[in-house]
Amino acid sequence: MPQNDFVPWATGSGANVYSQATYAANAARQIGVVDGEADPQLANNAWRQGSVIASMVGSFIAAAGYDARDNSDLTTLLVNFQNAITQLAQASSPSGISLLHSGPDTSTTPNQIVISTVTPGVASLQDYQIYEVVPANSITGTATLKIGSLPVLPLLRRDGGQFVNGDALAGSPFLVVKLGSAFRRLSATPSEFITTVLPYTPAGANSVFAFTPGVALSDITGGATSGYSGPFTVAQSLTVPAGAHYAAIQAVAAFRIADSGGADCRTRIRTTVQGSSPILSTKYQGVRPAGGNQIPCPISLTLQNLDPTKSVFVELLVDKSETVTSPIYDPRIDVQYG
Structure with a gap:
């Protein structure tokens, strides 16, 4: 429990002090103590006023959860007082x-x-x-x-x-x-x-995902001149196990092009049903990041009437139109199937 060592002086009943009016009018209070016999009541008044203020400040510090110790450690006492003030300001x-x-x-x-x-x-x-x-x-x-x-x-x-x-x-x-x-x-x-x-869809559906956080690819395949020339680079892949009649595929990759002119980048999905040839989606999504900006490029595809006896291999493909360096961040594929 926080401790306050600063206690007031001469505050008890019948304390040996002057009344406030007498103390305020006392000449010694105004000019200070002079040579001669000390006046105990005058001294008690002065000590009481100073100690009451010190005790009040110590109580304020302790109420805020900090110690107010009479151990000559002025640095800690000051820090605790400042912290108490800050805490009061925040609460107010x-x-x-x-x-x-x-x-x-x-x-x-x-x-x-x-x-x-x-x-x-x-x-x-x-x-x-x-x-x-x-x-x-x-x-x-x-x-x-x-x-x-x-x-x-x-x-x-x-x-x-x-x-x-x-x-x-x-x-x-x-x-x-x-x-x-x-x-x-x-x-x-x-x-x-x-x-x-990539929100998860239908309730009760099975799901699989593949996610590589951070930088997954330092660069991707790109065309030497303007326009996509491929071939595509595989950014992410996963397998949907057998048993699916449909598969809702959602994928995303974030492109970052440092070149100020940027580059056209796109994502596509390629699927391969077990025992069949790969099928590249006709749908694609494109972005043109530039100057170090990172832009996500999401794409989705739904497969229906699947043969539940066969698995499906899903790939997220990326490519670009220029030869500037194009790192890929956080490529992810999410599939809900049932």
């Missing part, structure tokens, strides 16, 4: 307004972020507190966040799901908010965006 802020707390990640363990010291400081974790997180290590899966000596809480995506590999890179800042028993990222992660683009 209008609804919806929070102070931003920040500090370096001192953890050396991936997925276990530790901010040992945050500014402004906090004495306890409260809902709607906002923290800036700059992970020292890339987040590769289920993650936690610890603020100072306060309890460790799960660190979740904006949608409440767990982080996956590629959602947060080392040194890349993002904001989180404390909500209930966890911290939630305020912005969407790459895996959330893919989920948003």
